[in-house]
Amino acid sequence: MxxxxxxxxxxxxxxxxxxxxxxxxxxxxxxxxxxxxxxxxxxxxxxxxxxxxxxxxxxxxxxxxxxxxxxxxxxxxxxxxxxxxxxxxxxxxxxxxxxxxxxxxxxxxxxxxxxxxxxxxxxxxxxxxxxxxxxxxxxxxxxxxxxxxxATRAADAGEAVTHGEIRAHWKAMPDSERTGHLLAPKLAQLDADTLRALASAPAYMTGLSEQQHAKVREEAARRVAPAKLAxxxxxxxxxxxxxxxxxxxxxxxxxxxxxxxxxxxxxxxxxxxxxxxxxxxxxx
Structure with a gap:
């Protein structure tokens, strides 16, 4: 005991x-x-x-x-x-x-x-x-x-074609130029179509790294569905x-x-x- x-x-x-x-x-x-x-x-x-x-x-x-x-x-x-x-x-x-x-x-x-x-x-x-x-x-x-x-996906076949062209253009960019577009001031200036095109496809189809792609997805959500993102x-x-x-x-x-x-x-x-x-x- x-x-x-x-x-x-x-x-x-x-x-x-x-x-x-x-x-x-x-x-x-x-x-x-x-x-x-x-x-x-x-x-x-x-x-x-x-x-x-x-x-x-x-x-x-x-x-x-x-x-x-x-x-x-x-x-x-x-x-x-x-x-x-x-x-x-x-x-x-x-x-x-x-x-x-x-x-x-x-x-x-x-x-x-x-x-x-x-x-x-x-x-x-x-x-x-x-x-x-x-x-x-x-x-x-x-x-x-x-x-x-x-909300970020293409609404119709025509928009899907446009989104594909945007992604191809970004993938062909030099890395330094692509990175420059993703800095805070310029990222906020990208149009909604560009953001949706990049956000709605896998990162490898856009030339973005996973980290860059996550930033784009968040910005796209803030632009097209701010209440849902919040x-x-x-x-x-x-x-x-x-x-x-x-x-x-x-x-x-x-x-x-x-x-x-x-x-x-x-x-x-x-x-x-x-x-x-x-x-x-x-x-x-």
Whole structure:
């Protein structure tokens, strides 16, 4: 039993920290984002690690609420992001309370089992919600991409011929001239037909590199389907933020709580209860 207790009580080498020995290590305010003694949140750390839905001008991050009114797919991603931060705050408060619980029978093994029992269902529910909503967002992203691709294609046979001629002309250009046309000022001056012709065919048919072709496709989308491009960009950013928030929460939870050890302790306690019941004919 002493060896088991030492395995849980990793850092409780001072009397005032003995009740925190149920954690893998003492939480660090900056790294883990909260103070286990006071429950205070490190807002800057949380913003940096979970991301900011409302954007951050200093870091060049967009405000995903702008222009997103009524977008249910994006709002679902926002909910996942918000719930991740809320669940983190709940986790921090749970660990703080357990660390100060000195009630009878509440040793570090009991604290660890309680932490896992409270937190695991919350993490599992959030993961399930995140997977569902991210899959939904990916379907919306694919739909918007398809709409943009259709908007750049030739509308009829005559336009298809013209687009083919434009691509052949670009492919025959010297590399330096082609690259010059793709610099920011000149790229914005290209006409919509040229952009559509280049964007609607594979890069190898245009003489463009994959990176250059991606720039042309984005500019073509901005020109012919600006609203759809804006939504596509918001969905991609929202998907990334939601995924990051969930992964950050899970990583921090597992960094502090040994869920496998808690499961072993719970199973051992259940086995001990069953043995006592069998021996004495009573249930607890």
């Amino acid at each position: 002493a060896e088991q207790r030492d395995a849980v009580n990793l850092f409780a080498n001072t009397p005032e920290r003995a009740e925190r020995g149920f954690l893998r290590r003492m939480p660090d305010f900056s790294r883990d984002g909260f103070d286990i003694d006071t429950g205070r949140m490190h807002q800057q750390s949380l913003r940096a690690s979970f991301g900011v839905w409302a954007g951050d001008e200093l870091r060049g991050l967009p405000n995903l609420d702008e222009g997103a009114e009524g977008d249910e797919d994006l709002q679902a991603l926002k909910t996942v992001h918000t719930q991740s931060i809320e669940t983190f705050a709940q986790m921090a408060d749970t660990l703080r309370q357990l660390g100060t619980d000195r009630s009878e029978g509440m040793d570090n093994h009991a604290r660890l089992r309680t932490a896992a029992r409270v937190l695991e269902p919350k993490l599992a529910r959030l993961r399930q919600t995140a997977e569902r909503e991210i899959a939904r967002a990916e379907a919306a992203i694919a739909s918007e991409q398809g709409e943009i691709e259709r 939504r596509l960009q918001r969905l991609r950013a929202g998907r990334a933020l939601a995924s990051t928030a969930v992964e950050t929460l899970e990583r921090r939870a597992h960094r502090l709580v040994d869920f496998n050890r808690a499961r072993q302790l719970a199973e051992a306690e259940a086995a001990a209860r069953a043995k006592r019941a069998e021996r004495y004919g009573v249930t607890e």
